[in-house]
Amino acid sequence: MSEFVDETEALQTNMEGMKNLSEALGTFNESFASWLYVMNMNALTTDWPQAPTDASYLLAKRRAEEEALAAMEALKAKTEAINREREAQRLADKTALSETTEADLTYAANTTTATTLSSGSGNKSGGAPKKKGAKPKLTAKEKKERSIEIERIITCLPLEFRGSDPNLRRNMEGVIEGLMNAPGNTVKLTDLIKPPDLSQARVNKCLIALVNRKAVQKENNTGTVLYHWQGIP
Template sequence: MPGPTPHRTPLRRVSQGSLFALSRSGANPDAPHGLGFLEPALAELADEAEALRANVDGLRALSVSLDTFNEAFSSWLYVMNMNALTVEWPEAPTEASFILAKRRVEEDAHAALLAAAQTQIQVHTLATAKSDETTNVTALVDNTTFANDSLAPESSKSATVKVKKKGKLKLTPKEKKERSIAIDKVISSLPLEFRGSDPTLRRNMEMVIERLMDSDSKGLKLIEMIVPPDLNQARVNKCLIALVNRKIVTKDNSTGAVLYHWQGVAT
């Protein structure tokens, strides 16, 4: 008597896309039995994977080539830009350069001639004024020594009064204090070298400012502010340049002579 049928687990239904169904399908009647049909499929897959790898390697090589080209091209553009900024300048002087140089030489010569003429005029004026003053003082002494003032000719008196120099303005203590405060305010707005680092230069600046304040609105020439030996022409010119740059003093040459007018510190 045969034994009982052994218990078997029922087989799972194979999907239509499975390898088993593919091997047993009617579309591939010549497919090998079992897994033999996988060999041509895997060989084709390996070929396609190799082609994909070759393509990826080609893309990687193209990316590297593009990076190299971009770096080289950007370096070339940078070099061309720097070359345009630093090298491409006219090294030889042009016709305009010679014309400008000739014009500057003529202007310097004309300025030197004007300065020499003004110096001669000032020296002649000072010499004439000094001689007239000496003559008038001598005449005045003779008249006061040997004659009465009431008997002196009216013409000599009037001449003496006309030639007599105008002395420095006498200021009250209050006016002196106000002027000192105004001068300190002006000097505090000037560069450091005028504010105490050089005491001599500060004293020279104070002298120049006082002369400009006393000039009212008529203006002063540079030579009129020279007080040798301390306040020479170079010192006066340096002080005036600082004052003009701060617009405390204005420079006017509309009359042919350079005049400096006091403006003061703008409030």
């Protein structure tokens, strides 16, 4: 009987536990059902006007295409502007080169004719042709200062004169020295021509670079093209 009493008490305890569990599940079911009902009512009664629709996606796609087209047009316009600027610069350089070459050739022809006539007259009169004065020699200090000044000027010129083309750099140094050594720092194109290194085309190219850098001033008011050395401040 004592064992039967113990088993009966254990059964009663288990039944009370089942009852408590049933009450807990009932409470949870009621609360969860209430939450589901509230969510359902909220979904039925609340509008979301800012939610994306199919029209929104189409509009976004159209805007992306328009922005891409605008970027392409801007890039194309920029490229065309750069090409036009380069073409204008090339034509300007070509025109300046043609004008300089034509004027210098005209002057060279006139100078050659006048020299020939003068030589003929001098030979007839028995006089010897005059020799040009010797170029003054520079001291070691002056040569060093001259080299530093020429190097400073060349560093301000385009890359092709700064060492990209060693021959062109050497030609530029010769042209600058010729301008510095000239009386009054004023020369004509033919005064700087010293074949075979300093040809007329090379000298003209160096002078154009110096004129563009404003280290040399070009003057043709008298009908003769003169180049005045200005230097770079």
